Amino acid sequence: MTAVYIQDETELDTLLETEPLLVVDCTATWCGPCKLIAPLIDRLAAEYSDRVKVFKLDLDANQPVAKRFAIRSIPAVMFFEQGKLAQTVVGVKTYEEFSSTLDKYLA
Numbered sequence: 001m002t003a004v005y006i007q008d009e010t011e012l013d014t015l016l017e018t019e020p021l022l023v024v025d026c027t028a029t030w031c032g033p034c035k036l037i038a039p040l041i042d043r044l045a046a047e048y049s050d051r052v053k054v055f056k057l058d059l060d061a062n063q064p065v066a067k068r069f070a071i072r073s074i075p076a077v078m079f080f081e082q083g084k085l086a087q088t089v090v091g092v093k094t095y096e097e098f099s100s101t102l103d104k105y106l107a
Contacts, residue, residue: 001046002042002045003056004055005056006057008061009065009068012024012057015055019053021052022052022079023041023044023077023078023080023102024055024057025041025054025057025075026059026066026076026077027056028058028060028074029058033075033091033092037075037092037093040094040098041056041077043095047099048102052102069088073090073091076089077089077098079101
């Protein structure tokens with residue numbers, strides 16, 4: 001199981017309205033560090049599939065989203081709780097760092 005891409009801001013807004021907990025990996029095809037964490041995000045999607053929705057978002061195709069959430073550098077993984085941005089983890093991190101961040105919101 002892999003994290004699927006959100007197509008646009010409208011789809012993101014729908015997810016924010018409907019999902020209690022949402023993880024969005026902001027990425028781009030040219031971004032080397034993004035490729036490093038891609039398998040970790042896919043693993044999150046698989047291991048937490050019954051509790052959390054995990055998605056990817058191509059920022060090149062979604063500039064308004066980058067502006068809206070003030071994303072200056074990628075990879076940036078956003079954690080949303082009840083439709084509100086709770087935390088953004090920027091840069092290459094370990095799987096444990098991503099999962100422990102997520103666990104905080106599941107507790």
